[in-house]
Amino acid sequence: MKNNYKFKINFFQLIFITVIIVLPTIIKSNYIVSVMLLVAIYGILSIGMGLLLGQAGLFSLAHPTWFGLGAYIPGILSARGIISPLPGIFVAAAIVAFIAFIVGISVLRLRGPYLACATFAIILIAQVAAAQLTDLTGGPEGLVGIPALSLGKFVFKKSH
Amino acid sequence: MTLFSEIIQYAISGITSGSIYAIVGICWSTVFLISGVMNFVTGEFVMLGGMLTCVFFGAGIGLPYAIFLSIACTTLIAILLERVVIRPVKHPTEMTYMLITIASASVIKGVILITCGSETRTLKPFIAIEPINILGATIMPQAIVIIGVLGILTLGLLWFFNGTLLGKALRASSINQIGAGLIGIDVKKFRLFCFGLAGAFGAIAGIVITPIAFTGYSIGLMTALKGLVVAIVGGWSIGGTVAAGLALGLLEGFVAGFISTGWKDALALTIMVIFLIFQTIDFSRWKRTISS
Numbered sequence: 001m002k003n004n005y006k007f008k009i010n011f012f013q014l015i016f017i018t019v020i021i022v023l024p025t026i027i028k029s030n031y032i033v034s035v036m037l038l039v040a041i042y043g044i045l046s047i048g049m050g051l052l053l054g055q056a057g058l059f060s061l062a063h064p065t066w067f068g069l070g071a072y073i074p075g076i077l078s079a080r081g082i083i084s085p086l087p088g089i090f091v092a093a094a095i096v097a098f099i100a101f102i103v104g105i106s107v108l109r110l111r112g113p114y115l116a117c118a119t120f121a122i123i124l125i126a127q128v129a130a131a132q133l134t135d136l137t138g139g140p141e142g143l144v145g146i147p148a149l150s151l152g153k154f155v156f157k158k159s160h
Numbered sequence: 161m162t163l164f165s166e167i168i169q170y171a172i173s174g175i176t177s178g179s180i181y182a183i184v185g186i187c188w189s190t191v192f193l194i195s196g197v198m199n200f201v202t203g204e205f206v207m208l209g210g211m212l213t214c215v216f217f218g219a220g221i222g223l224p225y226a227i228f229l230s231i232a233c234t235t236l237i238a239i240l241l242e243r244v245v246i247r248p249v250k251h252p253t254e255m256t257y258m259l260i261t262i263a264s265a266s267v268i269k270g271v272i273l274i275t276c277g278s279e280t281r282t283l284k285p286f287i288a289i290e291p292i293n294i295l296g297a298t299i300m301p302q303a304i305v306i307i308g309v310l311g312i313l314t315l316g317l318l319w320f321f322n323g324t325l326l327g328k329a330l331r332a333s334s335i336n337q338i339g340a341g342l343i344g345i346d347v348k349k350f351r352l353f354c355f356g357l358a359g360a361f362g363a364i365a366g367i368v369i370t371p372i373a374f375t376g377y378s379i380g381l382m383t384a385l386k387g388l389v390v391a392i393v394g395g396w397s398i399g400g401t402v403a404a405g406l407a408l409g410l411l412e413g414f415v416a417g418f419i420s421t422g423w424k425d426a427l428a429l430t431i432m433v434i435f436l437i438f439q440t441i442d443f444s445r446w447k448r449t450i451s452s
Contacts, residue, residue: 059255107433109440113198113254117388118436121429124385128426 059112062103062119065126069096072130072137079145086149165296170417171410176303176372178409179310180206183365184387185394185401186317187358192396193334194354198254200261201241203384204268205362208234210375211272213367214281223286231363237268238359242352265380273377280374283367302371309368313361314402321398330354382425389432 009017020040024033045067052058073095074088083091107118130137137143149156184202191199212230217223245264249256286305291298321327333340333347341347366375390408394400408428416424 106437110436113258114392114436116255116258117198117392118433121385121389121433124382125426125429125433128423132420132422132426 058108059116060107060119061116062100062107062122064123066096066100068126068130069099072143075143075146076136078147079143084150085147086151162296166417167414168295168297170413172297172299172303172413173417174410174413175406176300176306176409177369177412178406179306180365180369180383180405181386181390181408182310182402182405183313183361184383185390185405186313186398187361187365188387188391189394189396189398189401190317190354190361191358192391194330195246195351196254197246197257197261198388199355199358200258200384201238201265201268202358202362202387203380203382204265205234205238205359206366206369206383207272207375207377207380208237208268209363209366210370210379211276211281211366211377212363213370214283214375215276217283218281223283227367230367231360234363234366235356235359238355238362239352242355246355247348247351265384269377269380276377278377280376281370282374283370285371286368300372302368306368306372309364310402313364314398317398386428389428392432393435 020036024036045063048066049063052060052063070092073092074083074085077083077088077091078085103122107115107122110118131140133139184206187202187205188199191197191202209230212233213226216226216229221229241264245260246257249260285300285302287301289301291300293299319327321331329340329345330350330353332343333345333350337347369375386408390405391401393408394402394404408431411431412424412427415427
């Protein structure tokens, strides 16, 4: 019974989520919008984490790695003009899912604190790799030249 | 500089940093063996040792007193951590301990960042003699201090665990906590003691490394992970940890010298992941499948 609640949504939770989605459309403030964007991004991240920790019971800390790869892959692909940003997101999701699958096959042989240690190590390995592959990721200075998202001829630009 | 003297130079710098990894690994394994806590604050002990010494020394206290004060403060912080944060946990599992210590580590890091600033600090070498030349390679006097400190700490700990009653009682409580409690060993006090010991050792490591490598508020995490790698590969034993620490230091020294400095941090972590995964593979079963 108790487990069932994890797959349903509570009335108060529904109200809270609705407020967060509606708030930026009512209050025309750049600050509120940017905060709500962060809320949405971390929300997506925590759904993934919750799925692993809550439903599967696996204490994996490698989540920031997939988060970072998901930012870098479409960024690199679209900055080099290989693919436009919007389909790039889905391509990146597929690539990262495949990488996570391959890593999972080997790492999920471990259990308990050792799984956490190994996945924690993966975060830092990815961080070192991102800082070292300067011609691919731009290194510590960051990746520049990513075009704005576009759908057909419509381009999502910053409102301010 | 010939290739031979270059190899010796990298080996010396590798053994120097390997000694630090070994001390940090000892901190991990003493705490883990007695209490089962994976203590991610270990790296912050190293950072606190170096930073507090720099702060006290900068405030005009003499170097020996500054060193003593910072070791005392770090030990106190370690003991407080066990008493205030670790012991009150209601349903202790290794996961909760791990999350608690990761969070405590970032709290300590944040406090140091706010109070001491983000600039890196360093100290003068402890013994003021000229660098020694051996076969074309130079040994900094501080490297001798570091290796000497590792030797003293390891021998002291081995004597403590094998030669004294208190150490034997500690070993007993690491084997079976309930059994040790039944024959009158106060396991809770020993956990406190082990955290204090780890704090003091970490602080000593942080202090002796400060004259050759700059210290800053953010060095804790990498140091902690290197220590964890060493402790896991060394099988959580003192001798194994020291051997693994020196081996990792040598390997990193050669990788940094001949391949690339930037990738050397990833090396230790990759070794740990591969080592952990290899341990789960049952090779005897493979041999059977191949032979049958």
